[in-house]
Amino acid sequence: MKHISILIPNEAVLASIVDPRTIFTGANDFLEALGKPAQFKVQLVGLAKDVKVHGGMFSVHADLLLHEVEKTDLIIIPAISGDLVTAVELNKEFLPWIVKQYQGGAEVASLCIGAFLLASTGLLNGKECSSHWKTAPEFREMFPEVTLVDGRIVTEQQGLYSSGGATSYWSLLLHLVEKYAGREIAIMASKIYALEIDRKSQSPFVMFNGQKKHEDDPIKKAQEFIENNVTEKISVEDLSSRYAIGRRHFERRFKKATNNTPVEYIQRVKIEAAKKHFETTGKNVNEVMYDVGYSDAKAFRSVFKKITGLSPIDYRNRYNKEAAVA
Template structure:
């Protein structure tokens, strides 16, 4: 039987830390029970492990007492890292010991899966350098600054590379668990768990959940002013040549500084601002797709659809049908 370690951090924790721990333990336990009912051997011995005898969550309202101290586990096959606080700057406290322990056991052959902002702990090991990683879209800008060597894929729901798994934000960690159940058990067990826990099977993206807010804490005042100009005038035709001239910066240098500060080119930033405005209109109004398109500054239906799908993973009509409950979506 394989060994599954669900880590219990003792610091930098939040409400979702506990959700991830309980969710992983519950679903993998049910997968084992399903195997037994099918006259098969359970796949995992499941243990919660930490660096202290008790970890407190939600301002001490709830506590978890790990079954094992991490150094007492000589071998494990799969390590689950739960979410931690998104206001992450560097690994602290007992989490430093968790980082060292994860790195040691990965080198021994264990696979590692991080849930949501658990990617901060995983990235602190160095194992994510030059590898793909997903994280909650709201933590993406901070993560990029702290771990520039990681190939961040915030639009992805799940990444899977060289025995390292990551997933997007919130309760999408449930999708990662189902993914791992299929990988370690089989498709039939994954389908069973998805039905019992009512989790969408085979969901691949978190793009349509993203709420775009331009990152302005980067310290480049010229770029902040350019962002504010774009956000105020996005419905108009904006020339990036004229915009860079407006702030007396050469175009190539302007693009370079903009990418460094925001993670987007100026053109991409403008597109995201336009699409975020379009999303809000599609969610709340009875306007047609064409009306919304024109309001946010697009005149070409094909171009609007392509950019909208690239950013959200859905067509404008699919998005409206999914999120607007004021009435049926209007066709173009």
């Protein structure tokens, strides 16, 4: 039987504590209904017996205190909330325990921005990680030795797991159920809880908002120029000339400040504008393409799918109310 320890961090998001408990205890029920033994012993583990979460609105009762768990097989780190530097500090007592358990053979899975706690252990240094796209700039700033993978729902390396943002963590939970209890039980869980199984990307949900928390003023002005001239064709040469910086030096500074190359930034700004058109207007693909400064339909479709994971038509059909009704 697998021993699963679901941590109760201070400043935790309540659903990300309840949901893993629900799916693993539910998997036990599914197994027993098939005449098979339960696979999971699920316990909530905290630094205190009662932990206030969600800004103090709720209290979660721990089954065990941290020091009472000598050995476990899988640690679930729920999402945290509020100021993330403060939240990590409030939960620093968990960190050496997580490292010790991992070194003793346990696997560790972070849900959404629980990745900030997992990264704080140092276990992710030199490895890949998924988290919520919205906190990506802050994550990269706090943990430069970790490779944050944009868009991916589930990341797995050497017994360390992480998931994309918000309810994307259900995909990781299903993945873990399948790993420990088999495909049949994972499919049953996906049907009972109405979850899409094998979803790989959170790219369709990403809303691009350029990183401007830096002190490079010419680069910030270049970002604003790109964002204010979506309909225009903008080249790197134009930008470097406009701000009197040599092209190679401009590209290096832009990448350092924004975590995107100038070309990537231009593409992401244009595709974000295209997404808004598809969501809110009745324009067809060619009309939107021209509105965001593209004239090559093949190039537009290729960049759109690379960034969102969907074709322009599929995106419009999913997120435009009139198209969805039709």
